[in-house]
Amino acid sequence: MTSASAPNLWVLLGLSLAGILLMTKKLKKAVKVDFGAFVEKLQLLPPPQPAPPKAPHPLTGLTFAVSDLFDINGFVTGFGNPDWQRTHEAASQTSAVVSALVDGGATCVGKTVVDDMSFGISGENRHYGTPTNVVAPARIPGGSCSGAAVAVAAKLVDFSLGVDTVGGIRQPAGYCGVFGFRPSYGAVSHLGVIPVSTSFDTVGWFATDPSILHRVGQVLLQGSFTGQRNPRNVIIADDFFQLSKVPINRLTQVVIRSTENLFGKQVLKHEILSDYIASRVPSLKALDYNKSNGDAKFSSLKSLANIMHLLRRHEFSHNHFDWINTVKPTLDPFISAHVQEKPELSDKDIESFKAIKNELRVALNALLKDDGVLVIPTVSSPPPKLGAKELSSQDYLLTEFSLTVLASVSGCCQVVVPLGLYDNYPVSVSLLAKHGGDRFLLDTLQTMHASLVQKLADEAGKSKSPKDVSKEAAAETAKEKGNAAFKVKNWPKAIAFYTDAIKLNSNTATYFNNRAAAYLELHSFHQAEEDCTKAINLDKKNVKAYLRRGTAREMLGFYKEAIEDFRYALVLEPTNKRAAMSADRLTKYYQ
Incomplete structure (x- = not known):
């Protein structure tokens, strides 16, 4: 080694050490104590317990967090964007749903991260950081209500609130391995919640225990829970499972065996759901994709997904375009690409979309009736890697939307049921009931859960040597x-x-x-x-x-x-x- 090269060596060593120190700092910050779930900590305490012999509050002892879309008196609702937070005043009252939960005995402990303006589906937020998927830290948590799902998955709270527009509850629940419930459209109050797309927005919640999911439902769903009813039809949507990269048997066998064990084999049915939708939603035919340019089998689903995406963009812009155009905020590139230009749908388009929504609701209600449950995959694949290019691709969006579109467009209720891991990533199925069948669906989940856990353990035991x-x-x-x-x-x-x-x-x-x-x-x-x-x-x-x-x-x-x-x-x-x-x-x- 020459004397002239010695200084260069020291420079290289210095840079290497600096790099190691920087990397160490990054790794130390990578997983925070709260897994990056929260944007703000706070405390809303419930009222005192009623004196005996009155029953205690139904949610006594439970803690919860809310996505940063819900108003809380004295706090600015941030909407996942610092420019929004900077240009808006603190809320003058707490949203109806948060107040109901606190009055019900639960303690609210903070606000959680959402995608930028709650428009994305990855759960990544460039402003506040991406919450860490507890089960798969190198993978996305799913959006838009990523922080709420992570707070539950990390057991930082007992349950959390979010808004599901095109999958904002269901997708993070599937990716993080927790229960997620999207009620029927209009079943839970929206007062004091920032709108994203008013035709689809539905207040929902996450939990790790179906009994907690049920207890929250008793407080938030209008009317009282009646006597338990068992499902008379459990319908497996066979074609939908072809959209999943997880083997169909890994997803359906546990549900099938649990159903047979609890309700008998005669309850199980199988359906090619895409064909059923194509035949029962005639307004779709004029909007179907050209079958030579794609998979004809799923053209009806992809048409529905495209309609949902267009209407979401239209309504989001109607709600927020003036603010975006005036403030010119810093936006996530994915969101910016979809909302910077105001999409114009004609009155005829809007009427066609409304007709399709109504026809789909009627079709699913006719299929499920008062005592039917539909079984589909929650998501199409394990959670993609953080920052993956596929997250912004049209194919990824349409495939994911093809699975979330049923509940979003029809307004029926859906619950995500975690089924352990496959290749070290969370897997789940979703159960759907007709519009208005929320209590029946939550009751069914409670009835089936112990059996599902047992059958899952049996399957795991078989795979163990x-x-x-x-x-x-x-x-x-x-x-x-x-x-x-x-x-x-x-x-x-x-x-x-x-x-x-x-x-x-x-x-x-x-x-x-x-x-x-x-x-x-x-x-x-x-x-x-x-x-x-x-x-x-x-x-x-x-x-x-x-x-x-x-x-x-x-x-x-x-x-x-x-x-x-x-x-x-x-x-x-x-x-x-x-x-x-x-x-x-x-x-x-x-x-």
Whole structure:
């Protein structure tokens, strides 16, 4: 090496180190404590409980978040865009639906991220950051109500509110692996909610538990829930499953077996739904795609999807074009491409679209009647990668819209039912009921859920080899040995047993959490922090892991991070004295 090249080497080394430091900072910021779900934290507390013998409020003890589309008194409704927030005043009253939930006993804890002006479908927001898909961090969370879905998937709240226009609840629910409910059009009040497309906008909600989905429905859906009715028809839309990249058996077998088990084989039916729609919605024929330019089988669906897209653009522009044209805000390129020019639909076009909407509702109501459930895929594929080019392609939009169009255009109700993972990505099906069949659909989900979970476990068990089962059993045995060693304060032996358990089964948070406790006793704080982080990644509600990581970080001198851990433990368990004392002590001395 010449002497002249030595300075260049030092420059390269310096740049490399700088790059490593920048990358480390980026990685540290990549997944926030709240997974980037929130744009604003707040607290709306419910009224005091009524005195006995009156029943407590129906949502007592539950927390929820709202997409940044719902007015809350004293806060600006941001609509996913900082220019909108800058040019609008704070709301003077809280939206009707949020007020109803708080009056029902739930506590609102914040506002969540939506796509820019709630128009996208990816869940990515260039202004506020993209919420992290908890199950698949390198993939999109889905939009428009991405933050609300992520807040539920990460178990930061018990449920959350969003608006579904062309899939704003259903798609993120499918991509994030949570339940999502889009009620019948007009079933829930829109007062105090920013409109996107008034023909399609429907207030809906996310949850990880169908019983919570049901409890929220009891508060928000008009009228009372009547006696339980079992479905007499469960219709599998066979052709719709051909639009999915997930094997049909992986999606339908669990539903089929659960239905047979609960209601009998005679209840199951199969339908080529695209043919049914083509025959029952005559106004579509004049608008069908040229069958030589595409798949004739799905031309009716793609025509419906195109109509939905055009009408959404038209109504969005009617609502917001003047503001966009006056303020000239910074918009996401995808949204800018669709809304910068005001689309003009003729009165004849509007009337044709209304006729199609009415005909589709009549057709689906005739198919489902009062006691029928339709089964379709929720989304066509696993969540695409963040920033993928396909997200802005016409093919991707039309394929996804072909699955969301039924409920959006007909106004019928739809619930997303997660069915575990396929190739490490969430998969789900959707159940649809006729317009106005919301209570029946939520009741049916509750009836079927335990059976679906059991059948899903049976399928998973079949796919496990005896070797896998024996490994899991051996891991539990190793953990118990580690616990015994821990009790007699033999920390190194406990660590050895927990390590054996992890080698046999690395998907269990308890093993990492227990090993972290033993490392703390040996003052091995780096190892304890690392194990706690792994435990938290596996179980987002692991209070002990947050407490132990906070302790490890405090001992390592990472006081800010330790305070965040103790405070987050308090979010999960507000009465935890250790977390409260540690957070207060560190805040007093180091902030």
